[in-house]
Amino acid sequence: MRLFYFVTDSYPAWRVDLAELFSHELKQFGLHTDWSMRRDDSGIWCAIEKNGETIYLPFFLSGIPIVTPIARRFGEFMSEIYLTGKLIFGPRYDFIQVRDDRYTAAFFAWLAAKIRGSKFIYWVSFPFPENDLEKAKLSTGLRKAFFQLRGNLTMWWLYKIVLPRADHVFVQTERMKQNIMAYGLAKSKMTPVAMGVSMKLFEWKRTAKHEVERGSVTYLGTFARSRHLETIIQAFALVILQLPSAKLYLVGRGDIPQDRQFLEELVKQSGLSNNVIFTGFLPIDEAWAVAAKSEICISPIYPSFIHLQSSPTKLYEYMALGRPVIGNDHPEQSNALASSGAGLCVPWNEQSFANAMIYMLMHTDDAQKMGEKGPEWVEENRRYDHIAALVYRQYQVLLDK
Secondary structure, X not given: OEEEEEEEEEOOOOOHHHHOHXXXXXXXXXXXXXXXXXXXXXXXXXXXXXXXXXXXXXXXXXXXXXXXXXXXXXXXXXXXXXXXXXXHHOOOOOEEEEEOOOHHHHHHHHHXXXXXXXXXXEEEOOOHHHHXXXXXXXXXXXXXXXXXXXXXXXXXXXHHHXXXXXXXXXXXXXXXXXXXXXXXXXXXXXXXXXXXEOHHHHHHHHHOOOOOEEEEEEEEOOOOHHHOOHXXXXXXXXXXXXXXXXXEEEEOOOOOHHHHHHHHHHHHHOOOOXXXXXXEOOOHHHHHHHHHOEEEEEEOOOOOOOHHHOOOHHHHHHHHOOOOEEEEOOHXXXXXXXXXXXXXXXXXXXXXHHHHHHHHHXXXXXXXXXXXXXXXXXXXXXXXXXXXXXXXXXXXXXHHO
């Protein structure tokens, strides 16, 4: 089988549901993947050969205010036109697949698939149109108008034009599947594919040795304002009232610099500057190291329409590392914690998060017993070789049709 995949990530792709799933596990099943990726560095259009795959990168001119985003989009658009020609006149692919917000690529991919008799597949890992509308609610002026316009246009394009014309749609979760069904897409046309854990994490864990830091709590993930991490800061302020030496590690970054600045200012105003550590964005093995030495890890997912559709990668990584987890009520998260016993699930409010953190930090034996239950559950339910088998079976069904 041969797949051409337009993705949102810049090269090299770091998301495990790209690098691990397609470039490793599905390759074991015999699926060959070539890619169209974005880029963050300046450069001319080029094709890179790596591990038997071809990755096409667009022209991009970075570092010039105002010009940079225009140059990025122009380069991507020209690359999509060129790749459409290759898909139509070059070697045939069984599947042409598009991910998330590659909206113009969706049209070109559909066109090439129609002409060549390939299957046109769409992969929705995040509801970008709805996210733009959420950003509009948190913005003002021209920024607000921009997000409203883009959100409404892309919602119409994705749900009314693109997805109905796809041969199949992969979605993130069962909840996302139900939400997209409300736009009119048939249930039989979608397959939920949850996030999993890289096998590299299990290999890393077997060799890495870390002594747990007493009183430490870690969060891995984005600082985007839509996550409402101010609730965690406020909850931790309540923890400090009883456990003054506790530490909270925040590992990641926001969509824009102001996201982190907002949290840093809140930490300062709350008198937590000596207790909250911002590490910034870290390479994945360094992020795992921070989580592995933490007494407990937290997986707060704000219960909005957008985030209730998500599949929480960080939760499964915490569990695979054997750390006890505190999460909040959420379809996938609640199920994973209830069925594994690897942590506590609480309502979304600062007092509930604070109570759970205080309990775990004061009852370390109970917390450790919870953490010990995580790795086995992840091995059985969120390994990428198991997920790859699910995806490959669906590709086989599409070819049989």
